Amino acid sequence: MTGLHGQVAFVIWRxxxxxxxxxxxxxAWLTHNAEAKVIATGRHFLWGGVVAGLAAASLLAVVILSFASLLEGDREDYFQIVMAGLAALLILQMVVWMRHRGSGLKRDLERGAQQAVTGANWWSLFLLAMIAVAREGSETVVFLYGILASAGETALAGNIAAAAAGFALAGATYWLLQAGARRFPWxxxxxxxxxxxxxxxASLIMTALDRAIGLDLVSPLGGPLWDTSWLLDDSGPLGGFVAAVTGYRSRPDLMSALVYASFWIVAVALLRMRLPHASPRPS
Structure with missing residues (x-):
């Protein structure tokens, strides 16, 4: 599996x-807390919301691909650079949100489900499931487009296999975590x-930066600062895989080094920042 396929499989898995x-x-809340006579109805709306969320994410994918197909030459390159950068920023936002707000996710979802069941407002449960799935699906679409666009031409069969591996791994991991939650918590x-x-x-940002430098949109600010290709060459099989999943460069210029370091400084600062209690993650 190449670094690109590893990225695809990882994003879909996560x-x-x-x-x-x-x-x-x-x-689980519906099964263990709702009355038996309403469980079946609740499940229908729950899974209906899941299907609607997947449909919404699929529609976003169609819109992005359709828009990209209308662009030609440098405009398409610019769009792909923007999408790769957007995907990186969304990943950072998601990680920061999960670090600061993720602990209350279960409580917020169960409260929403309870309100829907208590008031027999099944469409609220439908929307709760739809928004959650659509959000994750939409993020996946943007992430994957950013990854694939930054890689240029790719083999469709390999990407499909990587996606299938990601889904299979997600199902297996979910089952294992459910079975051994006490020994290996979420x-x-x-x-x-x-x-x-x-x-x-970080890898997406570096790839977008490389393409921007290649299009003369950004200056590299001089030649390579160092050369670690003797240890791990980013043009080789192993080094290429590491570069694809981490943004590693064996011969970075000053601009690349500054951007890479800045990303990690900002990421660590956001993760360590103390935030006041806030409402659940917005859709």
């Missing part, structure tokens, strides 16, 4: 896991994957 977590929380999963997500965001 985002699918978060979507499964949301749906699982709602389904908090550990999110803490490990947030590091991997930030590395992916």
């Amino acid at each position: 985002e699918s896991m978060e979507a499964l977590l949301v749906v699982g929380i709602l389904h 908090s550990v999963f999110f803490r490990v994957t947030e590091i991997l997500l930030l590395a992916l965001a």
